[in-house]
Amino acid sequence: MTSRFFSLVFAFIFIVGSSLAEESGIADLTHPETYFGFMPGEDRKMFLYEDLIGYLDLLQQESDMVHMIENGVSPMGRPMYITFVSSAENIANLDRLQEINRRLALDGDIPTDELDALVEEGRAFVLVTLSMHSTEVAPSQAAPLMAYNLITGTDSNPAHLDKVVFMMVPSHNPDGMNMIVEHYNRYLGTPYEGSGLPGVYHKYVGHNINRDFVTLTQSDNQAVADIYNLDWFPHVLVEKHQMGSTGPRYFVPPNHDPIAQNIDERVWSWTWVFGSNMARDMTARGLKGVSQHYLFDDYWPGSTQTSAWKNVISLLTEAASVQLATPIYIEANELQVWGKGLSEYKKSINFPAPWPGGWWTLGDLVTYELESVYSLVRTASLHREEILHFRNEMCRREINKGLTEPPYYYILPAKQHDMGELQALLRLLERHGIDLYRMDTDHVMEGRLIREGDYIIPMAQPFRAFIKEVMEEQDFPVRRYTPGGEIIRPYDITSWSLPLHRGLRSLEINTYYSHENLNYSPIRAEELTHRRGLPGDANWLLFSARYNQSFGFAFRAMAEDIQVVRTVEDYPWHEEIVPKGSFLVGITRGNRSTIEALLEKIDIAPIVFAQEPDVATERIRLPRIALCETNFHDMDAGWTRFLFDSYGIPFTVLNPSDFKDVSLDDRFDVIVFPDAPKDQILHGHMTRAGEVFVPFYNPGYIEGMGNEGWQKVLRFMANGGTVVSWANSTALFFGLMSPGEGEENFRFPIRDISGTLTGNGFYCPGSLLKVNLLPDHPVTYGMQGQIGVFHRSSPIFATSIPNFDMDRRVIGLFPEDEDLLLSGYAEKVYLLERQPAIVWLQRGEGQAVLFSFAPNFRGSTPVSKKLIFNSLLL
Template identity: 20%
Template sequence: MKKVLLIGTISYCLMSSPVFAQEIDAEYNNKIKEYTTDSRFLPASVMNVVDHPTIPSPLKHFGEIIGSPGVMHNTSKIYEYYQLLAEKSPHLQIKQVETTEEGRPIYVVIIGNDDSMEKLDIYKNHLNRLADPRITTPSEAETILESAKPVYYLNGGMHSTEMGSPEMLMELAYRLVTSEEKTIKQIRDNVIVLINPVSEPDGRDKLVDWYYRYSKTRTEWDDGYPRSAPYWGKYVFHDNNRDGLQVSQAITKGIFSIFYEWHPTVMLDLHESVPLLYISTGTGPYNEQIDPVTIGEWQVMANHDITTLAAQGMPGAFTWAFYDGWWPGYGIWVANNHNSNGRFYETFGNAGANTYMRDLSNQKYAGDPATTREWYRPDPPTERVYWSARNNVNYMQAGVLASLTYAAQNAEQLLRNFYQKGVNSIRKGKEDSPKAFVIPADQKDPVMAAYLVNQLRAQAIEVHEAESGEYVVLLDQPYRNLAVTLLTEQKYPKEAKFPPYDDIAWTLGYLYGVEVQPKDSVEYEISSLKKVDSDVNYEGEISGSGNSYFIHYQAQNTVLPALYWIREQSKNAEIRVIKSEFVIDQDTLNVGSMMIKGISSSQAGELGKKFGLDLIRSSSAPESDKTHAVQLPRVAIYHTWFNTQDEGWSRYTFEQRGIPYTSIDKDDLKAGNLNSKFDVILVPRSRGTASDFIHGIDSRFGPMPYTKTDQFPSHGFPDSSPDITGGPGFLGIENLKNFVDAGGVVIALDNSTVMVAETGITRDLEPYTASGLFHPGSVVTVKAKKSNHPVLYGFPETFSIFRGNGPLYQVDLAKRGMMLLQYGTKPLKDEEPYTGEIMGMAKAESKQEEKAEAGKEPAYVRSGMVRNEQTIIGQGSIFNVPVGKGRIIAFTFDPLHRYLNHHDAPLVWNTLINWNDLGD
């Protein structure tokens, strides 16, 4: 191995700096040059990797440098290297913060100088004090600022096909602990660097196996070959970066755990997609509750990074034109939501370590081609780029080094901004309206009210309990802005120039079906409020006496799992749904309420506590012809192999609720005989056309096993197949139709209605195009067409649901009875009563009485934004389509969206409870 003794000056970025005598690894540097496809892609800042005498570089440890062609490392190898660095260097520590759904560890790596590493608890306490101005006066903050250090958190490997960051971060860590170059030493001395090497380890291992099993042999980028394994995490695919409001997956829990322990001043999430390096600021509209100080930091830091790369001659770095900055549920937005600064990069990537010719000629962002010179992209790339894994490492690492340098040189200002944002939040809580939110005690689903309290606490929002039982969120607290954004309606501007990047509404009261009241004044004695210090849990109560138990049904989320639990506890238990209002003493039970017989009083007590259900005990009983027996269904959840995103959310929801199911795929449909195994088949939302549902992944790439082997141990989970190419084919679709004909029920959600409506399983649903309709994820008003239909049990005539840009269908007027629920409250034109003259009848007989409207029609959009909403009002949102002896229940929205819209989920639970009594 050649070594060079370098004494003198290394120049890069915007500065030059003398260094101590260090041996530079000439072989490492030569390989960087060799694997970089263009000298313009080779910044000085990534050169001069030190050949340390006791700390092994990636080259020494792995035998190849980072970014070598054809080389990707799985999590065990990555973690092994960090463990080695921790053993060899006093400037690095590694500790586990979480465990994934499949049992892999999630680690955080801590890097700093001797002072930092010896006093980590002191520096963490400094940031904890600055995070809450209520416990830290301005003068105390000034004292802390004299010695505090910013914490800069780098998050890698969130999206598993974006494979470069877990590689780059290993080289960066080695550089940060070994180099004595002035700017690196400045970073090490002035900043505590946190690295989450692989935030989604389950997906990382699947994709590394996929790369070696399939992708490594590909020579053309645009050959149509699947670049990804069908699964990343156990449940969640690309949406693992849409879990920041739910905090449901291990990846998010790990990120939140790191944030709450350290209060990082800046967080940078390392992604890969657009050419050549996007540095986030966003086109806007920005989230209305983000402090302007944070928005200013986005701009300053992005332009600093772009300037630093430009000074090194690197083309293709840009900002602004990629996303908006509105949705607060990205993983890294834990920083923006909590007075820190959350940023992300998008580096150009090849989903592996191959080198490809990439064509940029058809790529556009914010309406401009990716190759044009703009104010936000002063040095664009050419239309063709020959791109390697090492290019990716160079760009990402040069950007990170630039940003770390900014933090090191502006440490006090970043920390001062962090403290000031907390001050601003508390001031707004005292001066602006609302000043508090109240969650009343009397809720139709008290379990969901408790869940809302717990979710607010998961966001570090303080909640108090009043003596009268309601929960109170006082807004003179550091995270006031987040509380406001979560609990109020969103008003996305209709005139926004560019389409939103994601969902645009998330009002938790609407999504959870919980009443939340904003208050312009605090109506409590503060001393009487008790801070909630642990998760709350609603336990149901039993009233009355008698041999039967009744559930007053209001579409509570826990009823269906409670019914499955009853079946497990007592095979002789009888459960009946009441099909008309039923009066017990002073209680009037809704249509859809339930009568339970054959359980003991102790079982009833456990039922109420376990599922948060109030039970009424009575000896009264409705007439038998006004009830129907509950026969709990055998449920299958179908997944395609070409898009598993939303079926993962459905599986997660079923498991969280305790609803049993069987996962099936194309092979099960082709095998047929479905009625012998299942009563209901749920088809979660899946992107694709009718052809995709029939034919699946192109069979010309097959056979393509997704099975666990000794060589590829991460594959075959959570499902496996000897060949994931091809779909169910026409035979599978015919077998699904036979299932419905024979009495089965298919529930199709959102775009998966294509599978039943456009493949011939039913011909009653005709695709409808609403001219000019733009319907990003928003909370909107719907109205029941058949209020007492079992699918709508527990819901009022008019309520809200969450809907995105899903498909629409229509049925002939003669079949309009299939429409159970409509969008908006006004009928379609052909449903409006005729009020004109009727020839052949006397005028008196033909005159129609006009019904006076009772009150003002509710607005269609409750939270979010819809353009040309008049084109969807009156159209069907849920259809009940008879096919033979069975039913198709077609939802033109997703009631199981990302484990967020819990208020809508009981529409699915109703279908399962009443699957054999869905009527006309």
Template identity: 25%
Template sequence: MNYGKKRCFLFLLFLAVTGKVLAQAIPVPKSHFGFSIGDDYQLATYQQLEKYFQLIDKLSDRVQTLEIGKTEEGRRQYIWVISSPENLKKLSRYKEISQKMARAEDLSCEEAKKLAMEGKPVVWIDGGLHANETVGTHQLIETFYQLVSRNDAENKAILDGVIILLSQVNPDGQELMSTWYMQEQDPKKRNMHIPRLYQKYIGHDNNRDFFMMNMKESTHIARQQYIEWMPQIVYNHHQRGPEGSVLAGPPYRDPFNHVFDPLIITGIDGVAAAMNNRLNAENKPGYTRLSGSVFSTWWNGGLRTTPYFHNMIGILTEIIGNPTPEEVPVIPTRLIPNNATPNPVTPQTWHFRQSIDYSLSLNYAILNYAQRHGDELLYNIYLMGKNAIEKGRRDNWTLLPRYADSIAMAYKRDKGEKQLKGDTIPRHYYEAVLKNPAFRDARGYIIPADQSDFPTAVKFVNALIKSGVLIHKAKADFSVGSKRYPAGSYIVKTAQAFRAHVLDMFEPQDHPNDFQYPGGPPVKPYDAAGWTLAFQMGVRFDRITDAFDGPFERIAYGLLQDPPVKELASSKQGYLLDANVNDSFTAVNDLLKENIKVYRTQAVTEGMPAGSFYVETKESALLQKVVSKYGVMAKAVSTKPKDLLNIKPGRIALFDYYGGSIPSGWVRWILEQFHFDFQLVYPKDIDKGQLHRRFDVILFIGGGMPPLPTIKNSSRYLRMPSKEEVPVAYHHMLGSLSVDKSIPQLRTFLKEGGRIVTVGNATNLAYHFKLPVENALSVKNDNGESMTLSGDKFYIPSSILTVRVDTTQTPNFGMHAYADVVFNNSETFRIKNEGLSQIKPLMWFDTDKILKSGWAWGQAYLKGGIAAFYTTVGKGSFYAFGPEITNRGQAHGTFKLLFNGLYK
């Protein structure tokens, strides 16, 4: 064999063994999709994307495909690891280095510096989370192609220097949105008016699930980010940019969360400069930042914000662009260069490909930055983790607005009228607050195993574990101070790299008072102001501020927990399941589906609260099966309880509408998790009437109510597409609730014995029924019209408040005397004089200081206001819960308020 033939033979042998070809042989996207990425009026489905990426993986030695799980609809979810062939051969080593640096455990600075030089930075780039934001998905396809096909110096340097993780983070949504858009033969008739949510349950809220991880998709993503790969940069693509700009990007406006390491904020600044500079160098104007957009770094729970609490640089851009061309509008204030928008864009027709090109530039700017600063990124994530561990091991005071306010108030109190505006406050005022032992950060938290709803506490622990938090479990009973704790209790210490996330899940958020100007309207937070998960879930824990230890075993990262199995004791009189335990409802629903008789108590019985479930002894075998499955305790009783209520599954209707309601979608998911059967109903189903023949309970969660003409801004009314825009198969979902047709049918349903449960904005139905209640947060203007309090007087964006609960009322079975509720400028009621005997308050605000976590401006206005009530209407009953008692599948502490109304 001559030399040339030998080389050819070896090359063919290489292809046969590896299945890879040289980069220049990679097929362009058009050869697979039938159009170039970014062509107007063209979208690719997820099925097409998946096949293209699989094809390229077989051809390229720059790609490894990793399946990370199945979506809620059963599609495969991936990450595609892209780097040089040499790096991919050592991928496990680079992954190990990234983990070590992020966790910073038992690692000296000298060792970390060596690892930083040896390792490669990991950069996560995603797209498609919000499926109607089609730029994100399609820039991912183009970025994938460019990375595996280009051979220029920049691309080679990036591949040599960076581990790149690409991920389509909502496969189901892309398949639905693209298939829907492309079904129209006439391109100019293509639209995105999809009939349902683009994530099976929660649509847009799939970017609100990243500290809870209720959804499969977010669970898979979190595992890759916080347990497996620990990327130093997470780039989350979104749209849409503010009007008159092309995109909004970093750096972001204030406030930022006070638990962050400062390297997070300055790290964002460094990446942001690289992004902005690249666009300007390429003559791509329209980047706005800081006050130019609404985005901040305050909130936890998003794909790019939760990384901040894990010492990762989270990047969000919101860009314009759609497959259907659009116009960049004339916004005069956007045309003048300033610090927010140094390089304004001018009005023009905007095409899809322009957004793809911008996105490519932004991706390469970040990858270039990572390649040039890789050792710095790796060392800084170590340094932030090390700082967190050290803070958790010593006394530390987080600088919070309430502490700064108390310093100023103490000085003002002492000085009185003599205080001068420019006074320098003496240091001892600072030390009286920020050296006060009572205000120290926690060294750790103990979640006792003997709390009544321990299965829910275990779900909270699992949310932490999914977030990469280090958890310990007590192997035996132990004491801290004077308190004794049982074996099986969970311990979460703050001496760990992800300390910021731990604090954020246990501690109240302290959002600063933020107004456009003194006495002016409030600046709306980006999403929530307060969200403390332990409060939302009703988890009992002890906050420990001194060093402590015990017989604790370390739980392996990512190892989810199950509540302990409870064995039934022998009993001749039956068993009680605690009404305070959420999964008692799951167990009961399983029993009811087996035609087992279940009863509820009407009073406290053998230490169990009113509303607890009674099951006869003869059903003990099946009872043991279900309580073991959910970790629920069934208590043997000495005598059969008196005055029992026999319960049966209710015929439940859950209201939804065309396009999908996110709050309703969350409840759909909750009902499935707790094994309640239900049926979705739409406005036309309501208007058909004869509702009580079909249903016992109708749930209205969130919006969809007709507007109230007597109260301005009372309810968001839905605009439905026309029949011509929607295929016949979806016509049954069209329509809106109306005052003339829908309200009378609902009133008849109540009078005939039905039950209506309303939550959030849906409680406006009380006014349509002309119940004797009024808005507690409204005032009369000079014309006698009812007007809600203005924002400069009262403003509570999504936060956690404490309410008083009447535990004697049947709808409150299993609740404690006080509860933490999610309040988002929620409906609050006052009973009119004529309704004092008719309306039964369930929850109310009994003090003028009810803020638990977040921001509550003017909270004193709530004192005496009713948060929830019920009343009878004919033979039926109406329930109104103003707070978000099902909030995003997080508010386990108030789920019972919904569940109690679902039996007949």
């Protein structure tokens, strides 16, 4: 009888379910396997971005539970989309639900009755961003099944979609997705199946796409950040990644210490709820190897999870990789753990069901991704009301903190060394959803005169935590594994202060002033540009070397064959001095329209003259630049290309293997070596812990320049060429040089002493350090006398007295200063005192400029860009 009863129940459920499916059109949906011709996750099969978007677009045509909107464009011009999956009623009501999200996120004065009504009407929005790192293919390859299974109830409960709107960025990096899939298919069935893509999987930045969410330089990141900063205000965000192959199979929150101190404890508590439910639900479905509180900390902003500073419950998942879509077999002895949180690959409280080893496939990854999504939706559905109340509670709490806890304001004086960087910072803050204001009258705050026109950022804002995080100098929260024991080292960098990284003055005000006694008005960044048209009597334009954008104008003008000269002396202008090294351009009938078009690309205003100003100048010409970029996922070279493109600097990319065949003297004036290891540039291999290993690339892609290529670089320099090198690539200049047959061996008067200092306890994981610059030198034109530079422990220069036909000058050095560390974390930083940070070398007729730091680190250090620009113009 019992058996017959359950049979009848199941039959009834099947009939009702089938009827509902037919009524909602679910039965007519195209299955992903039918559309693609294979099941997503199948071994050695992947689809392209356009195919993915095509399927999701088909779903929205077939189902009223799916909606897509275009929300941006990739760096290579591909449209980017958000896909919404929810009940038909919710999809039809998205505009109203979006407005509710906005109110809950930004309005701290909603009356209780209205708040309860909004929460009752609202839905929990869960946003997942997929495969920003394009070699981490599984999330995007799982996307069609995520949408289809949620709609149809395959392995999930569709009733949850009554309370939840599932949002999906199907590919955070469309350009990289196609690069990887096309490269994989090219070598399918060959010994290089699953091998590395030569170059970065992005127009510019590759893996560093996940380090850009403070500075927002890349258009794909801007599109994703706009979702939670300005447009949709989701309540939960999940950033889906993959990790190494031989550790845990899957990571879910909570993350490991250290954590960001500015984020409210309630946000962290919610990450436990979602992470613990994922771990529980996935383990209950028989998925082994799920870990928590392991390896990944939650301290630095820069990833998509920067949303946590905007009151979004922000989560990270990481899945163990295969060779793209090729299965791998892992022996038990190869399984290991590293980093923080697990000391052994054994059953632990945060790793309760270790995976035993064996075959691991793309299909396994897809299964883990799907189960994690089902859990996320389920948790959001069960806690919908709490989550929506929480979002408005955080808005009110952050606004109240801004009224009751210091700091209360940040001030950006209107007069800055680089006015263009001030405009850029204000625009950036506005894109982050920050309200900006300008002083209407002078006011004394904490004994300092704040002038009319200065910019003020009150902290009583919903995104207070983010404002504080990016406006203050960073002070790393030291945590230890045991009392008095080893310090828990940071996962990534430790400095991101926007004013300091841009060389701007800012003031932190720790005294509250009532708005009645403090006169300021709201502004929009678009109102602040200094751009203006040319007056009719304009015949000469003078661009101050203090402004980064002046260099952009000069390079673009020279590229248009417009004559540009640089001043060789300071020029007094009213109450300011236009420094030596500034750019003077004459306007003619033939170039006027071009100059007017170029002025539209910058936010600064040149000084306009009817007559040529009485200042000494020298003519400059557009340098012919070779940029060395390896095929080892050379991110810093990509950032350098982005810098050059952004400032209109023409260049030619040379792979290291090209140097042997290219006539450097005939084609180039300057060679740039960005941050890349010497072994990759010279020999086409990599080293770890002093041991050489050959990475999994087609060998034809990674050939180095060899001794022959480097000898050509040395001859290029001796014959009058300029070489610019920074960070790891400066190792090319250390040790014995063998310029070739008939020439004497020599050493440049510079060496790296980082090994010695590191052995003595120096450690700097990525912090801003103080450097004094040599005044009145062509490399430092337009610079302040002291700046912060972004340093990562090595190299550390020491110079020596030169011989043969060589010379050297220290252009920048770390001063003797107890405040040498400006922002971030460092150990025994005093060991750097009096050591060079920038060195100019001369050999024969040529020269080199070497930086011990990356002056364009991840595009986040505008304060030191001019050092590169000036070096190109030597």
